[in-house]
Amino acid sequence: MQQKILNQRYELERKIGEGGMARVYLGRDLRLNRRVAVKVLHTQYTSDPQFLARFNHEAQAAAALRHPAIIDIYDVGQDGDIPYIVMEFVEGQDLKALIRLGGPLPLERAVQIAEQVADGLDAAHRAGLVHRDIKPQNIIIGENERVKITDFGIAKSALSTSATETGVVFGTADYLSPEQARGLPATHASDIYSLGISLYEMLTGKLPFTGDSAVAVAMQHVATTATPPSQLNPRIPPQLEAIVLSAIEKDAARRPASARAFAQQLRAYRQIGDQGTVVRPVPPRPVPIPASDATVIAPQP
Structure with a gap:
């Protein structure tokens, strides 16, 4: 990828991962001066407006999640024909x-x-x-x-x-x-x-x-x-x-x-541990999931 800075804010330093859908870069948020991970969609996914709309909607919904065990999503955007997601970078x-x-x-x-x-x-x-x-x-x-x-x-x-x-x-x-x-x-x-x-x-x-x-x-x-x-x-x-x-x-x-x-x-x-029998907690009621949820698995990352 030739472009090194997205929307004059996110500097891409080096690629740290790649899958069927996107590349992931170690980056820096120049405005907040912090390290981030930037996921950039492959070009074959950028020409479908309906796909991009769903992609943005789901990423924004995921960005509302706040939990210690879930990667934070900081930003969702597009620079020209380059859609991207900016996420928390975790050493590990x-x-x-x-x-x-x-x-x-x-x-x-x-x-x-x-x-x-x-x-x-x-x-x-x-x-x-x-x-x-x-x-x-x-x-x-x-x-x-x-x-x-x-x-x-x-x-x-x-x-x-x-x-x-x-x-x-x-x-x-x-x-x-x-x-x-x-x-x-x-x-x-x-x-x-x-x-x-x-x-x-x-x-x-x-x-x-x-x-x-x-x-x-x-x-x-x-x-x-x-x-x-x-x-x-x-x-x-x-x-x-x-x-x-x-x-x-x-x-x-x-x-x-x-x-x-x-x-x-x-x-x-x-x-x-291994002592005795595991106590089975009383299960809470199942969480309802919207019927419109998709049925397929995404390539990683």
Whole structure:
């Protein structure tokens, strides 16, 4: 990218990431003199006015979220034909890289990470937003093990066509909920499932489903029972295994009733560890999600 300063305010210093939808740059807000991350859309997405309108709407909705576990969005704008989002810059490592480097995480660490993500999802769901693309690549582990969820609001806008209309599963299928794989709308239960798959991977170092194509993996989410994680990592106690398997139930109604309920289960496990039986909190009523929510997963980032 030749342009180095967007709207005479955001200086782009160097590229720090790239995915199917956008490039991410380390930048500086010249007005406030602070480091930021700037996500710039690829050119193929900039010629569709309807897409850009949805993109801006969702980014603005996500910008209203304020939670310690969610990346702050500072600004949404366009400089000429360059749409961009300005976000909080966090020093850290994405969870996927952490798993690749170290294999299974210590049980306590994995549970703490999942608990923080569930807390962030609870805040988003209560605000009427569904992430739709929860996966370790979208979870940053920063200083003092603080977790930050990235790409809120991006997944819905990333593709205007649903899986049912194209017959194609977009984005990363490894963490796709069964209902999304069937082309149904994503709900808060879909985010819980994706977080459950991420926790499974943290605890075992492996994904429950693999295949030669995204569609093959997606169909396993629909029809194949996951290997109990304790068979891959014998250190996982029955209480923790039950929490993981509950989160990745095929039937959304059998998963924790909300992200808050899932976080409470994880907290209860941490408080008593392997001793006794995990106390199941009384689940709050599910958070209603607007029926207009999109059904597809966005490429990362």
